[in-house]
Structures are given as structure tokens and as C-alpha cells.
Amino acid sequence: MPLETPVRVAQELARRGYNAEREAVTLLAGAADPASALDRAVEATPDDALRLTTDHVRAALDAETPPASGGDVGGDTPGEDPSVSTGEAGTRSQDTGGGAAVETAGGTSGGGRAAGAGGPADASESGDWAGRSVEQALHEIEIAGDITGRSTGTGEYDDFVTVFRDRYERLAGQLRGRVNHRPAEAIQAMGGGSDAEMIGLVNDIRSTASGHWLIELEDTTGVFPCLVMKDRDIAELVEELLLDECIAVQGTLADDAGIMFVDAIHFPDVPRTHRPSTADRHVQAALISDVHVGSQEFMAEAWHDFADWLHTEEAEHVEYLLVAGDMVEGVGVYPNQDEELDIVDIYDQYRRFAEYLKEVPGDMEIVMIPGNHDAVRLAEPQPAFDETLREIMSVHDAQVTGNPSTVTIEGVSVLMYHGVSLDEVIAELPEEKASYDEPHKPMYQLLKKRHVAPQYGGKLRVAPEEKDYLVIDEVPDIFHTGHVHKLGWGKYHNVLAVNSGCWQAQTAFQKSVNIDPDAGFAPVVDLDTLDMTVYDFS
Structure with a gap:
């Protein structure tokens, strides 16, 4: 198969066990006889090298020795296999000047630009471009x-306790700047009507017979129930909660101090x-x-x-x-x-x-x-x-x-x-x-x-x-x-x-x-x- 595009050159090099720098592939694809140029470049590459460099190719192209007789180059490369796609992928355009914006389900919510390329150009369409040398030292x-x-986990019960304790401590650390956290056992000892703030993992979420939300929060000292009234603006945040995530709440204890009426919910979140x-x-x-x-x-x-x-x-x-x-x-x-x-x-x-x-x-x-x-x-x-x-x-x-x-x-x-x-x-x-x-x-x-x-x-x-x-x-x-x-x-x-x-x-x-x-x-x-x-x- 003729090497009319850079990817055909890359495929043939892959078949021979090499990958190559981008400019090296571009030079081979642009040679008068890419197959012969590739043969000479491979011959000029040290036996222990796995990557064909631009210097290897330039040396081969500049050599005065006559090109090796190559004939058709190709063989059983991945590109020659019958297509395994379903046919849903249509033939791409060769217009490098751009094209219609890509329309996707994700849209461009929140920013970023979504310009769709009409498709890349073949080597023959690249004009006089001879590739560029990547400054790999900058990588x-x-x-x-x-x-x-x-990995140290063995699946024992103590391993699960350890990982959830670590989760709690690290995420609680991100939330402590926003609330004055009191441990669950300390809140249980507070008087009715007191203001309270707590950080915990979501242990359970359920709705009451009246349609309110009851959230059980757990920290390292125990579990405390928190009630979110259905008519509060924060009720919609309850719909975002998942079990085992870490949140902070602020509210007021009931008269018997057995439950917290929640006024605010905080997530660790990304700072605005x-x-x-x-x-x-x-x-x-x-x-x-x-x-x-x-x-x-x-x-x-x-x-x-x-x-x-x-x-x-x-x-x-x-x-x-x-x-x-x-x-x-x-x-x-x-x-x-x-x-x-x-x-x-x-x-x-x-x-x-x-x-x-x-x-x-x-x-x-x-x-x-x-x-x-x-x-x-x-x-x-x-x-x-x-x-x-x-x-x-x-x-x-x-x-x-x-x-x-x-x-x-x-x-x-x-x-x-x-x-x-x-x-x-x-x-x-x-x-x-x-x-x-x-x-x-x-x-x-x-x-x-x-x-x-x-x-x-x-x-x-x-x-x-x-x-x-x-x-x-x-x-x-x-x-x-x-x-x-x-x-x-x-x-x-x-x-x-x-x-x-x-x-x-x-x-x-x-x-x-x-x-x-x-x-x-x-x-x-x-x-x-x-x-x-x-x-x-x-």
C-alpha cells in the first residue's frame, strides 16, 4: 500500500516495531519515494532504538547511497484490516479551514469554545509545511x-473504618472554615433551643410523613438527626445529597434538643x-x-x-x-x-x-x-x-x-x-x-x-x-x-x-x-x- 499520508507511514513503522517523532513522519510522507525513504531511515537507525528521530530521517534522505528497492510497502497493519465500525461514522471532510461547530449533548455550559474542525488534511494538502521540532525539554x-x-487494604472491617475516618477528617478540614463544628456527642449534651453547627458524613436520608427531610449525620463521636423543612429554600439541596458524602449544617436544636432544625447546608465545594x-x-x-x-x-x-x-x-x-x-x-x-x-x-x-x-x-x-x-x-x-x-x-x-x-x-x-x-x-x-x-x-x-x-x-x-x-x-x-x-x-x-x-x-x-x-x-x-x-x- 502506498504511503500517501503520515498515518500510513506511522502504521508501517509500527509494523516494524518503531514509533517516530512527528517531524520524522512528515519528512518521510513528503519524500519523493516514501517507501524507499522509510527503508533507508530504518536501516540508518541504531538496532537498539525504538523511536525514529528526525535526525535519523534527515541522515537517510541526505545519504548518497541509492535507495533500497522496496516495492509496495504496507503489510498487515491495523489500517489494512476491514473496518470494524458500524458505518455510523461517515467520511470526514478534508476542509482544514474549519467547519460547522460541533453540536453535542454536552453543549458549552459554563464556557470553553466548541469549534469543530471539518477534518484534518492529508499530507498532500499540507503545502510546504515540513513539520516542527517539539522542544521535549519543555515537557x-x-x-x-x-x-x-x-495498596495496603485487606478487606477487614478496620480497613473500612480507617478509610471513612480519613475521608471525614480531610473533607471536614475543608468545611471547618465555614462552620463552628461541634461533635455529635457535644450537641447531644446541649440545651434545647441552642444554635448548633455540625460536620458529618450523610448516614441516612429519608422523608417524614409530612414531607420534610430527615438527614442523619455521623462524625467520629456519633450520629445526630437533622431536619430540613420542605418549605425552606435549602430543601432543593437535599435532592443533591448522596449517602456517605461530607457536608456541614447550621441550625437550631428543638426544645427537647433531640433534633436540629437546619437553616443552612454547606458542601466542601470549589471556592468561587x-x-x-x-x-x-x-x-x-x-x-x-x-x-x-x-x-x-x-x-x-x-x-x-x-x-x-x-x-x-x-x-x-x-x-x-x-x-x-x-x-x-x-x-x-x-x-x-x-x-x-x-x-x-x-x-x-x-x-x-x-x-x-x-x-x-x-x-x-x-x-x-x-x-x-x-x-x-x-x-x-x-x-x-x-x-x-x-x-x-x-x-x-x-x-x-x-x-x-x-x-x-x-x-x-x-x-x-x-x-x-x-x-x-x-x-x-x-x-x-x-x-x-x-x-x-x-x-x-x-x-x-x-x-x-x-x-x-x-x-x-x-x-x-x-x-x-x-x-x-x-x-x-x-x-x-x-x-x-x-x-x-x-x-x-x-x-x-x-x-x-x-x-x-x-x-x-x-x-x-x-x-x-x-x-x-x-x-x-x-x-x-x-x-x-x-x-x-x-
């Missing part, structure tokens, strides 16, 4: 909150004065998730288009790729999944994913966290991939970390969380507060509660550890999730919340549970302004 990545290698950090230069990060390689509905052509675009001038500032889980489809994740698999062996799924990852420019920094379809423990927090899987995906030298983790790139903090708890939030809260069609809204709720998985005991599995790795201690600049296969974004108290959709067309299982995915989109964030553009490769 800065710091990772915090990673459980990998730190929060001002995000930005990068010191114009650099961009692509946020994606839920690739699901191994599924019959993995959108291979959309991925090829995305990888191809990353090699173009339009994407020259995209230097980071953050992947929020579910690299592969996995095995046995849901009923009858085997009937929808294109690759049935989990390790082969990761090997194929690694081949697709090699299409991404070799000078991009990649950070990945696992999801519920990946081959790690289901209980959160999830550790990063084990050594076997890291070795399979090692060619691109991607950084792997646990779920969740806070990844700081050039001063901009990105809280990466796969997002399984979004199912719980959407199921428990009113539709106007949280829905699949607007996935950024349940993300707002997690920011408000300062915890990525506040409710324990539902479908989400939580591993008891010596500390609660799911607490949001520091306010992130960007909150990136996936899991629900819906695209949505917005700003909550100046935090950019992005759910990045997926790369898997609708499966039979998804159709049976009424999930209509947003597939083939790539949100790209300007790290110097936190503005965002969504590119459509479907």
Missing part, C-alpha cells in the same frame, strides 16, 4: 494521588474565587477515553484519521495525549460480551491497542489511567497496569498511573478519573442535576462534593485503604472523565470539566440499555488559556 509532567504500589493555573507557552493536550480496542465496534478508521491529523500542521501544538481509561474492550465485563468481540484474548487486545498507539507521533507525551474494562482490579482506587501490560504498551514510552490521579502538565493540573461513579450520581440525582446527555453536570456534583466516588455500597466497588485516594484535596484546573461514552464539557467555578466520549460505535448491549454513544471525538485544550476545541473524526 513537564508530575503525578499525584496514584495508588499504584501503595478559584483561579486556574495555565501554561507559560501555547501548548495543547488532547483528552480522550474509552478506546475499546478488541470490540467489533471499535472505530478503526476514525482512530486512523485522528492519528493522521496529529501529524499535520493544524495539530503541531498538540504535545500531550491524556487517555482516561478503557484502552481495550476487555473480556467478561457484561453479559454475552464474547459475542461482540473482534479479539477474544485480553493480551492480544492490548497488543493491538499498542499498534494503534504507535500511530501517534513519537514526540507526544502520553499519560494513561485504567478503566473498568481494563485488566486491573475493579475496586477503586485502581492501580496502574502491571508490568506485563506495561511491557506490551512500552514502545511509545507512555506514562501509566492509577485511577484516579492528578496529572500536572506544564503547571496545569488535570484530575483524571475514569468515571464509574457517574452512573451512581446519575441514578440518584434529579435529571436536571445529572444525566447521561449532559455528562459534565454529574462531574460538577463530584467537584461540589470534593470526592470522585462519594457513595459507597452501590455498583461501584471501593477498596478500603489507609487513606481515601478518592478525595479531591486540591482543586484541579481540568477534570477529565470518560466511562459513560457521552461527550460533554463546561466550567464549574472555573474548573474545566470534560467527558471525552469514546471510540466505539453503539454495541448491541448498549442498544439494549438505551446508550447512544458520542464516538470519534477528540477534545483539545489550549493549556495556556484553557479554551477547548472539539474535533470530529467520526
